[in-house]
Amino acid sequence: MLKPNCRLNSLHTRHDYENLETQFLASYAMRSGESAGRCYAENEHDYRTCYQRDRDRIIHSVAFRRLEYKTQVFLYNAGDHYRTRLTHTLEVAQIARTLGRILGVNEDLCEANALAHDLGHPPFGHEGERVLNELLSDHGGFEHNAQALRIVDCLEKHYPTHPGLNLTAETRRGILKNKPPYTGMGENLADFLPIEAQLVDLADEISYTSHDLDDGIESGLLRLEDLRQLPLWNEAWEKVEQLFPAIDEKRRRYQIIIQLINEMVMDVARETHRRLCDAHFARIDHAGDYSESMSIKVKEAKRFLMDHLYRHRLVLRTNSRCRRIITRLFEHYSANPKQLPRSFLKRVETEGLPRSVADYVSGMTDRYADEDYKQIFGY
Ligand code: MG
Numbered sequence: 001m002l003k004p005n006c007r008l009n010s011l012h013t014r015h016d017y018e019n020l021e022t023q024f025l026a027s028y029a030m031r032s033g034e035s036a037g038r039c040y041a042e043n044e045h046d047y048r049t050c051y052q053r054d055r056d057r058i059i060h061s062v063a064f065r066r067l068e069y070k071t072q073v074f075l076y077n078a079g080d081h082y083r084t085r086l087t088h089t090l091e092v093a094q095i096a097r098t099l100g101r102i103l104g105v106n107e108d109l110c111e112a113n114a115l116a117h118d119l120g121h122p123p124f125g126h127e128g129e130r131v132l133n134e135l136l137s138d139h140g141g142f143e144h145n146a147q148a149l150r151i152v153d154c155l156e157k158h159y160p161t162h163p164g165l166n167l168t169a170e171t172r173r174g175i176l177k178n179k180p181p182y183t184g185m186g187e188n189l190a191d192f193l194p195i196e197a198q199l200v201d202l203a204d205e206i207s208y209t210s211h212d213l214d215d216g217i218e219s220g221l222l223r224l225e226d227l228r229q230l231p232l233w234n235e236a237w238e239k240v241e242q243l244f245p246a247i248d249e250k251r252r253r254y255q256i257i258i259q260l261i262n263e264m265v266m267d268v269a270r271e272t273h274r275r276l277c278d279a280h281f282a283r284i285d286h287a288g289d290y291s292e293s294m295s296i297k298v299k300e301a302k303r304f305l306m307d308h309l310y311r312h313r314l315v316l317r318t319n320s321r322c323r324r325i326i327t328r329l330f331e332h333y334s335a336n337p338k339q340l341p342r343s344f345l346k347r348v349e350t351e352g353l354p355r356s357v358a359d360y361v362s363g364m365t366d367r368y369a370d371e372d373y374k375q376i377f378g379y
Contacts, residue, residue, distance in 0.1 A: 017049050026104035027281045030194045036169035039153075040162040054171040055112035057158070061165060063119040063151045064089075069365035070118075071125040073212055073309065082215045085118050088207060092117060095203035095265060100196060102269045103276075109196040110203075112167075113174035117200055120147030122362035123369040124322035126310075131326045132358055139354040147362055148175045155359060157343070170194050177201060198288030199272070206264045209301050214257050216309045230304055232297040236260045267294040325373045326361060332376055333357045 018033035025031060032049035045053055058064055067086035083091070093114035100110035121144045122128035132142035149172060153164040167175075174197030213233065216222030227233045236259035240252055247255065271291040279287065290298060309315065333340055334357050337348060344360045351359070364372065 011047070013047055014045060014049055017052075021049075021106065024104070025106060026276075028195050028276055028279075028283050028287070029103075029105035030109050030170050030196055031106065032108070038166045038168055040166050042166065049108060050168050051106060051108035051112055051171065054165075054167045055108055055115060057165040057167065058112060058115045058119070058152070061119070061152070061156050061158075063148075063156065063363070064115065066363070066365045067118060069367045070121055070123060071128075071366050072208070073125060073215060073315065078219070081218060083211050085121060088211065089115060089118055091207040091211065092200065092203045095206055095261065096196075096200045098265060099199045099203060099269055099272075102265075103195070103199070103272060105195050105199065109170060109174070109194065110199055112171045113197050113200040114203060116148055116152065116171070116175050117204055118144070118148070119151050119175075120144040120149070120362070122147075122326070123364050123366045124319075124326065127319040127322045128326055128362070131323050132330070132362055135327065135330050136354055136358055139352065142358055142362065145175065145177050150359065151363075155363065170196075173197065174200065192283060193285050195272075195276075195283065195287055198286070199268070202268050202288050202290070205298065206261060206268070209298060209305070210257050210260045210264070212305050212309060213260075213301070214253065216305070217253060221312045221314065222308055226308065227304075230297075230301055232260065232263075232301045236263065264290070264294065264298065267291050325369055328377065329361050329364075329369060329373060330357055333360060 018031070021029070021031045021033065030051075032051045035050050038050075044050065048056070064086075067089055068084055070085040072083045072085055072088050093111050096110040096114040097107050100107045122132055122142075129142065129144050136142045151164075152167055152172070152175065155163075156165050157163065158165060173192075174194060177197065178193060213222065213227065217224060217227075228237065233256065236256045237252075239259050240247065240255040244252070244255065267290050268288065271294070272288050275287045275289065276282075276284070289295070334353060337345060337353055337357070340348075340356065340360055344356050347356045347359065361369070
């Protein structure tokens with residue numbers, strides 16, 4: 001009779017996972033046991049690796065919960081079926097984990113980076129970011145990756161001993177991507193971009209390219225017949241026709257999106273592996289990418305989305321309203337700093353007024369910014 005394997009059936013500790021990572025992850029993967037650590041020293045957990053703890057801290061942050069009420073492309077209240085930043089983030093995490101598992105890299109780090117990748121987005125999507133960047137042009141500008149790092153480093157308040165979430169150097173570097181660090185916050189950042197963060201960046205692009213096409217059709221702003229001119233869409237369409245010739249309209253759209261995501265994910269996995277192979281499986285900065293032919297197709301799809309969706313007159317019309325709300329809120333709090341919540345007012349001394357106001361306004365959800373605007377300006 002076979003004896004039960006006692007080790008497998010016992011509690012799995014952090015050491016077990018660190019050993020597993022040593023044995024099974026690729027040479028170019030990050031291993032939690034080799035992390036450069038956190039800004040503020042703390043004891044390791046007995047059962048969770050440092051990257052699992054990073055992921056958990058991000059999920060339990062206030063900024064993460066706010067993603068539910070932040071715009072992706074359509075305003076949060078345009079309909080219940082469109083992606084929000086929260087559902088987009090969950091899609092990115094799923095795609096990044098899939099890529100991470102195929103390439104044998106650290107899935108927990110992929111997940112931590114994916115869940116944090118949009119934390120710094122202000123209300124009203126990219127228009128919100130553009131306006132804040134203009135308003136802060138004389139004060140270092142505004143960029144959502146740098147803002148995400150400010151949030152996890154300074155603005156979240158969970159510990160009595162230090163500000164922020166005290167994430168590891170590798171997760172922090174992945175959040176910042178290749179942007180220059182903001183003043184004073186460059187310390188303890190990994191000096192190269194881990195492959196896990198590179199995959200998250202591609203997972204982000206795969207996710208929004210496919211779901212913006214989907215949401216664009218759902219909204220009626222994109223027309224199916226126009227999409228056929230896109231090789232990326234057309235090839236997926238033909239595959240679905242072959243597999244399910246009698247499929248109805250709605251299911252066809254789902255199937256096309258499934259095909260699109262799968263094609264892009266498998267292309268990235270193969271091309272990234274090829275590049276890593278060329279680099280003798282070393283940790284390199286620019287391993288994650290599409291093949292040349294897929295890169296062309298994705299660029300065409302992004303250009304199409306820019307011309308037909310992001311610059312659609314109905315989207316632009318909501319953009320100008322969002323621009324007015326952010327600008328007037330920013331000007332109002334800059335002129336009346338005493339109306340800022342106490343924690344932001346306190347930061348004025350060290351961070352200056354414009355940055356503190358930007359921290360406050362950019363943290364608002366679409367819904368909150370709308371309400372605040374109505375309360376202050378009365379309409
Ligand atoms: Mg994103």
